[in-house]
Every structure is written in C-alpha cells, then in structure tokens.
Amino acid sequence: MLTGAGTAFAAAPAPVVTRAALDPALVAGRGASVNFLEQEAENATHNGTIIGPSRAAYTLPAEASGRTAVKLTPGQYVEFTLPSAANAINVRYSIPDAPKGGGITAPLDVTVNGGSRKTMTLTSQYAWLYNQYPFSNDPNAGLLHPDWWITECGCVPAYTTPAPVITTPFRPNHFYDEQRLLLNKKYKAGDKVRLTVPAGSNAAWTVIDLLDSELVGLPYVDLIASNVLLFGADPFGKKDSADAFDKAIAFAKRFHLDVYVPPGTYQVNRHIIVDNVTIKGAGSWWTIIKGKEVALSTPAPDGSVHTGVGFYGKDSSVGGSTNVHLSGFAIEGDVRDRIDTDQVNGIGGAMSNSTIDGLYIRHTKVGLWFDGPMSNVKVTNNVIVDQIADGLNFHIGVTDSLVKNNFIRNSGDDALAMWSETTANANNTFDHNTVQTPVLANGIAIYGGADNTVSNNLIADPIREGSAIQVGSRFGAVAFTGHLWITNNTTVRAGTFELNWNIGLGAIWFFALDKSIDADIQVVGDNFLDNTYNAIMFVSDWPVKDLYTITNVHFKDIKVDGTGTSVVSGRVAGSATFENVDARNVGAVGINNCGSFHFTPSGSEFSLSGSGNDGGGTTGPWFGSWQLPNTITCDDRPPVVVPPAPSAW
Template sequence: MSRSTTGLPSRWSAAATAAAVGLGVIVAGGTTAFAASAAPAVTRAGLDPALVAGRGANVGFAEQEAEKAATNGVVIGPDRTAYTLPAEASGRSAVKLAPGQYVEFTLPSSANAINVRYSIPDAANGGGITAPLDVTVNGKSKQTMTLTSQYSWLYNQYPFSNDPNAGLLHPDWWITECACVPAATSPAPQITKPFRPFHFYDEQRLLLGRTYKAGDKVRLSVPSGSNAAWTAIDLLDSQLVGAPKLDLVASNVLFFGADPTGKRDSADAFDMAIAFAKWTHLKVYVPPGTYQVNRHIIVDNVTIEGAGSWYTIIKGHEVALSTPAPDKSIHTGVGFYGKYAQDGGSRNVHLSGFSIVGDVRERIDTDQVNGVGGALSDSTIDGLYIQHTKVGLWFDGPMNNTKVTNTTVVDQIADGLNFHTGVTNSSVSNSFFRNTGDDALAMWAETTTNANNTFDHNTVQTPTLANGIAIYGGKDITVSGNLVADPIREGSALHLGTRFGAQPFAGTIKVADNTTVRAGTYELNWNIGLGAIWLYALERNMDANVQVVGDNFLDNTYNAIMMVVDFPVKDQYSITNVHFKDVKVDGTGTSVVSARVAGSATFENVDARNVGAVGINNCGSFHFTPAGSEFSLVDQGGNDGGGTTGPWFAPWELPNTITCDDRPPVVAPPAPQPW
C-alpha cells in the first residue's frame, strides 16, 4: 500500500519510502549501517536519560535503541506516519534485518537477561508466523529465540481485525483516506488492503544462563534460512536479574499438584493452594516454572507470591465458552480476578513476583480476558509482568485503596490499566507500560465517580492507539512524575476528557511534573494535529480546577497544548478554570497552544523554544466575530521564548485574538536539548 506523508517534514519522514516484504506495510527509506562495533548508548524513551531525569519509572533494565547499535542491516526512520514500522518503534526508528544480517549491542553494565522488542511479517492471510533469531554473546553461547507475529498485526476499523484482506468493517463511517463515507459514495472509492495495519511489534525475554560484564557484545542475527523475509529490531533491554525468591513457609502450589512444566492445567491446584492458605493463614507460593492456567483464578483475602517475574510464569490459552458468561464474555483465559463488585468485591489481596502471559489475539470488548480484574480493595499488586492479555489490569469498582507498584505491562490488545467506575484512594506507581492497543493508563469514572487516585512516576511507551495517560472524569485526581513517549494516533500523551459517559471532573485535577516525548499526534477523524496534552469537552463542560504545573513537553509533532470541543456541540460546552504554570516546551511542529473551544486558561512561566508556527492557534468556537475568539488566554507573567514567528505568547495574541489555522505547515523542531 502507499500512504501519503504530506505535512510531515523531512526529519520525520525519509525522502523515499519502500514497501516492506509482507503485507505492504510502508517503512521509511533506510540507511544501511555497516559497523564493526558501537559504544553502548543507553536511552530512556529514546533520549539521553539526562533529559528526562526524575520522570517515569525507575526500571531495573538498560534500554538501548537498535538504530544506535552496530549493524549491517538497514536503519528505518525516523518517521511518525501512522501505519509504518518506524512510527511504532521507540524513538520512531528501528533496524530492519534481512536473513543473514545482524544488529549488535554492547552491554553498558553487567547483565544476565535481555528483552528484545521486534517485528516480523504477518502471514499472507493473517494469524501470524514464527521465525528464528539467534542470540550470541561475544560470538559464543548461541541461543535461538522463536519470534512470533501471532500477537501483533491488527487491521481495519474498530474493533479491528486479524484479516489483512478484509473489507471495511464499517463502510458507513467517514474515513480520512477518501474524505468520504464509502457506503454513501458513488462511484465507490477504492480502499487499499490491508487497511490501516498497526500493532506491529512484540517482545520476548531471554535469560542468558550466566552474568556478562559491561562491554560484552550481544549479537542478534537472523539465520540465513529464516522464513521471515525481514526482522525489525527496535531495541534491547538488558538486566541483571537476581536469584529466584524461595519461601519455605507457605502453601506451595506444587503440594497440590501444580505442574511447573506447563504440560498440564494447574488451575485446580492453584484453587486448592489458595483454600489451604486461607485455612492456615499462610501465603501461597508459586516456585519457578511455567504453569498452564486457562481460566480465572478468583482471589479474596489471600497473598500469592512467585519467585520473581523472570522465574514464575503463569501462562494460558484463550478458551471459547460454550455459552456466553453472565458478564457477556464469550472467551475466558488466564487471569487473577477479585470478585465482581455486585458480588461484594474482594479485599486484602496481595499479588507479587510472577508473570501472567495470555493468548489474546483479537479485540472483543465484552471478553473478560485481562491479566488482573474484578474489584480489589485494600490490596497490593507488586512486581508482576503481564503480556498478551486484552488489558493488563482492568478494575471494575466500586473499590478502594489498591496500590499497583513495580509492574510491567506490555503487548496488550487494549488498555494497559484502567480504574473503571467508583475506584477511590488507589494508585499506580513506578510501573512500565509499552505497546498497548488503547490507553496505557486510564481512569474512567463511568456511572460512579472515581476519587483521590494517583498515577505517579510511571513510564509509558508507544501506545499504538489512543493515549498514554487518559482521565475520563473524577474528583481530586493526580497525574505526576510520569514519562510518556511516542503515542501513535487518535490520542496523545496526556488527556483529560468529558467522554464515554464519564461523571464530571470535580475538585482539583493535578497534572504535575510529567515529561512527554514525541507526542502531539495526528487525529484521523478530525484530520488535525493534537497537543501533547489535550483537554476535550465532548459531553459536558470542563470547569474543575485543572492545574498543569512543572510539565515538560519535548519534540511535539504538532501542538504542545490543545483544548478542544467537538464541532456539533461547540456552542454547548466550554473549558474553563485551567491553569498552566512552570511548563517547558521544547519544540513544536506547529503551535504551543491550540484552542478550539470557548472558555479560558491562565499561563504563568510557560517557556517555549523551537516553535514551528504562531505560538497561539486560537479558533475559539469558530464564530469569528469582531469581538475576537470565544477563548481567552490570561497572562500571569513569565511566559517567554518562541520560534519562527517571534515570541510565542506575544501581546498582540492576547487575550483572544483570532489566529485560527486548521492545518498550518509543520516545521520539525531540532532534537531536545538540556534547558
């Protein structure tokens, strides 16, 4: 397929593009990098760690981008165009290997384990393939990983398809590609297949069998006889994993018949171990091994500990139900669930030190096939690794006082974590989310409001759809110290929205000390760029006290800040009582602020540089009267810097000068630098 890159500057899209082998995905014209060695370059979210110091999760691994390693393959990107391999890569660039080629990383510190983020082609008719990748250290100790694309490659419109050859799922929806409603257009537009391919990447962990020192070289090689026409390597995470945890005084699942080889289903053994633990007031211990579990494990008033997420792996198949469950699920699968709120919920549940690996390959929103679910109050979740479930952790309240810490969630079909309906006094901190298929971290106050919840010091990378962190209603919510990088489309890094039937925002909504990187994405349905942070009034006014303080917005594709209302309700809803203070903006493709709504906001000590268009793009509610825009910007002092058109917060723009330009030219800013 061919997709236009109109409007994206050359820094983000190579001058030439070529169809990758396999299903026509577009990759940026690449550069072959023949190199014998490369010094280790550790990054965070694809940047020098100094630029994001103090933000995001303190993870136990060192991230290295493939495009900065030694390779005889082709560097693809950087490119931010949706539906391309570079756009979904960390830092918007990767290395593409043909059979017989390699990429080699130099370890920056001692390590005995690696994690590889990669992509390989889909099968011609969907469903994925498997292919080998050889791993050597210093040319020795060869191990072969079996890569798979069975959990990647989605297509088409929501709720998406695994079939690259399928026609439009919703021909009655307006689409950008033809700027039309296909079913209502004559002659019918030609729709290129596969339509909107995305969710290309997956990742895989590997224990190396011994500890290697800084300076040792890990080479990833595609065997010359590989059945994959190409293998894209995005990055390598290296880690020094500690010894497995041993607990001798516990209800050990092995005593009840659990199979650590994964050959037999161990769900019943887990149930018996939990029952015994409750009776004896012991913890449940799950020793090293891979345990097959193909249904929910119901947890209430119990502690379950593994030997560590690298050693204790609880893995299951997705199972079709003969009849739909009361919750409307048509499948079940591995997951640890509290009782549902209508059944009283669960309390005093503590899960730690194991992996949950599912088998979810399609998005069915009624299916309860999440890693952790139900209603959990007065509970903790610590040190889990969750992969290939629909949602990593989806909580349906009302529930209270649950803490999620030090947890990794990757390769999800939908959200990473969602606090849904009446979740209070709960938090997620020091956790890592990558390659989610919807909002990575969300609070959704549907039906019953959420209150006093916090997302603090988490890292989010490459959500392939929607937002890094999204808050849909709620009271006294805090989003602080997070690092969010590389959202792809139809969302951005940070989002507040009166949407999806959410209860109103109330109290103080604090968005403080976060850093976003390469955000401010393209919105397909509106055909405009978003802000790295965007506030959206769709179903009601947004008038709670919103404090955006101390945030850094780096290398924004379009705007840094957007406030917007949907056009059909532009005269019904407004955004007011929003306050921006001590904010730094380093690079915007267009404006610093885009206002497409009635209302007002205050600005104090908002510094910007490398601004690609007029600093304020003020459309208000699109009436364009002589009185000016319906949105006012209030200057509280200290708003400095600018770009191509002069000061970003110029007096002539204030308080409500109409400067509306729906689609201004995009000017790629230089890479972020220390302030």
C-alpha cells in the same frame, strides 16, 4: 553505528543507554525506575538498514521507540555492547504477518562475544491488526464499518457513489512484540550481544527496535507457605494447574498462610478468583503463569465469549474482594484479537485494600482492569507490555488508590486510564510511571472524576488518535469536580494525528465532548518535548461546540521544547491561564486560537491570560501581547515544521 547493509566501522561504538530513546539526563526524576537498561538498535553496530525516523501512522518506524529501528534481512545482525552486567535480555521486534493473517514464527539467533548460540522463536501471532476499531486479524478484510468517515478518501463509503476502493491491507498497526531470554550466565559490561537473523529464516525481514538488558537475581523462596506444587500444580506447563491454585488458596486461607508459586511455567486457562489471600512467585522471570484463550460454550452474563488466564477479584456487585496481595510472577495470555466484552485481562474484578507488585503482564487484553466501586489498591513496580487494549484502567468508582513505578509499552489503547463511567474515580494518583508507544489513544487518560493526580510520569511516542495526556469529558464519564493535578510529567514525540478531524492533537489535550470541563485543573512543572503538532490543545467536537466549554485550567512553570505547529491550539469556547511557560523551537505562531469558530467581532470565544511566558520561534514570542486576551489567530491546519531533537534547557 552502521548506516547501511555491508558497511562497518572498525571499532564498535560505546553503548548508548536511553530512556524512551532520550538521553536519561533529559528525563531525570520522571518515569519509572526499572531494573533494565534500554538500548536503541539504531545506536548499536549492525549491517542492516535504519528505518525512520517517521511518525506517519501505519508504518513500522512510527511504532518504534524513538520512531526509528533497524531492519534486517536473513544473514544480517545488530550487535549491542552491554552497558552493565547482565544475565537476561528483552528484545522488541517485528516480523511480517502471514499473507492471510494469523502471524508466523521465525528464528533469531543470540550469541554473546561470539560464543554459544541460543535461538529465540519470534512470533507475529500477537501483532498485526487491521482495519477500523475494534480491528481485524485479516489483512484482506473489507471495511468493518462502511458507514464511518474515512480520512483517506474524505468520504463515508456507504453514502458515496461510486463507492471508493479501499486498499488492503487497510490501516495495518500493532506491529511489534517483545520477548525475554535468560542467558546461560552473567556477562559483564562491555560484552557484546549479537542478534542475527539466520540465513534460512522464513521471515523476509526482521525489525529490531531495542534491547533491554538486566541482571536478574536468584529466585525468591518461601518454605513456610501453601506451595502450589503440593496441590498438583505442574511447573512444566503440560497440564492445567488452575484447580491446584484454587486448592492452594483454600489451604492458605484456612491456615493463614501465603501461597507460594515456585519457579516454572504453569498452564492456567481460566480466572483464578482471589480474596483475602497473598500469592507470591519466585520473581517474574522465574514464575510464569501462562494460559490459552478458551472459547465459552455460551456467552457469560457479562458478554464474554472467551476466558483465559487472569487473577480476578470478586465482582463489585457482590461486594468485591479485599486484602489481595499479588507479587513476583508473570502472567502471559493468548489474546490475539480485540473483543471488548471479553474478560481476558491479566488482573480484573474489584480488589480493595490490595497490592499488585512486581508482575510482568503480556498478551492479555488489558493488563489490569478494575471495575469498582473499590478503594485503596496499590499497583507498583509492574511491567505491562503487548496488550490488545489498555495497560491499566480504573473503571467506575475507584478511590484512594495508587499506580506508581510501572512500565507500560505497546498498549493497544490508553496505557493508563481513569474512566469515571457512572461513578467518580476519586483521590487516585498515577505517579512515576513510564509509558512507551501506545498504539491507539493516549498514554495517560483521565475521563471525569474528582481530586485525582497525574505526576512525575514519562510518556513517549503515542501513535495515533490520541496523545500523551488527555483530560476528556467523554465516554459517558461523570463531570470533573474538585481538582485535577497534572504535575512534573514529561512527554516526548507526542501529539498524534486525529483521523476523524484530520488535524494534529496536542501532547496534552482537553476534550469537551459530553459536557463542559470546569474543575480546578493545575498543570505545573511539566515538560513537553519534540511535539509533533501542538504542545497544548483545547477542543470540542463540532456538533457540541456551542454547548460545552473548557475553563479553569491553569499552566505554570512549563517547558515546551519543539512544536511542529503551535504551543497552544484553542478549538473551543473557554479560557486558560499561563504563568512562566517557556517555549522554544516553535514551528508556527505560538497560539492558534480558533475558539468555537464563530469569529465574532469581539474576538475568539477562548481567551488566554498570564505573565512570564517567554521564548518562541521564527514568528516571534509565543505569548505575544497582541494575541491577548482572545485575538483570533486561527489557521485550521498550519504546515508542520519538524522540530530539532530535545536538548538540555
């Protein structure tokens, strides 16, 4: 590895393959099984400059995988050694925004073993958001909400005299994008892929975060299907093919056929409504369905002011769709700003008894947003990247459904969410998914509902105002009932800074905002690695701290490897049990127990109990008997001690 411009070793380092910037052995059995191998740029040969590690929000290192990347200037390169045979790569990168926003494009040359060159055209048109939620594309904009609390100045600007000066660009974020490239042939393990910023690049700098390499198979072919080409679809993307897709779907339903979309890039600029139909592409590298965002002449009844490419089930108000099966293609949108009323998602509507498998979804608002009631949908083996908002959201009454073996990177909000607004999501499972670098909010969030499971997931590098896993009574969600199983998950470098409270969050956090949380919640077999602040947090908001409690939460067989502050932070009334929770490299006292901040003579309003809880840090055992059952140990903002990198237990 090179450590600075102009310095090189004589021999290239052996390829370092990681998962979420970790040794794969540390996360064995957790997360998605994918077809590509991940290599971090900082582990490759380069003559650029390493940036990071840093977890400070609004900085380039913080949003990089592993919180470290390589910054190149024109003429510099980073070179990866292929760990396995490959004929395709994916580059995660960042380049500057235009001075007035809107993004730029810039070249990146790709060579293998010094041979023929391919040039990727990088873009920042889908990156660089600013300001307060729901954000702006204008780096020079003033506050969107001048009456909101601003952590940076500790004030509410509209009520502050004199009004503070807010430096622009204010809170820049969402810096990264990624781009795939099919190479001209199959290369073998040991071959060298060099990414070079040309000397004449108009980008002052190019940050390379990582390279994914993959051996892509031949296109899938279906000769006995309703082929969209026969109905006028254009595989070169010059004309809109939406009507051709509709005709192919109608023909397929009439004659009980599947719809087949051969290799090509198809322009589709509106929703394709799907019901009782199977649509197959040739594979997500081969079949690309790509659309522009189109402004509507008048807002739609649901408040949308744009439409764009997406496959939508019928609305639940008219019964939704059923028996929809989508597989083997890419959906690439054109969403560059966040408008929450817009239906510009890759997949939308209601689809019962359906499957979504093997899609690649990029540059839409939300990858998959399901509005129930609906049941029995299986979302499997998809790659969802570079979203403005969520990766996937089960919204309102989604039941008996599965989200498994999906890879989500660079979501602009919760990567995976179940939001039980008005009606409970029930009997659903999020299993064996990988989540990396959600820019805002959480890796996995469960807002109310009944009898749901979060299992065997890998969640890494949440950036701000959220963390790896949240159990939240908020956003108008119905109460938690029945049980919630959170089992055998691994989080790493989680626990972000909460702007409104000016404190650090836990890697897993329980938040009672709208009502109490008292369902049977079992957190079993989870590993919380390299936690920025706390590993585990229980909290309510100050105005409701005397109204709501968190109880009936049970931790068992947990490993905590490294905390910047405590293992457990309690900032609410309630209780939890802990059995065989082992911790090491704890930065502060093991339990930071503030309760609901009344500091009564009888102790904290939050009590902890259990046995077999071993390990700790410099202050002694994390679960010492003197801390039980409810001893007040409140340090509202303890100093952060950076933990060492995770290692085998």
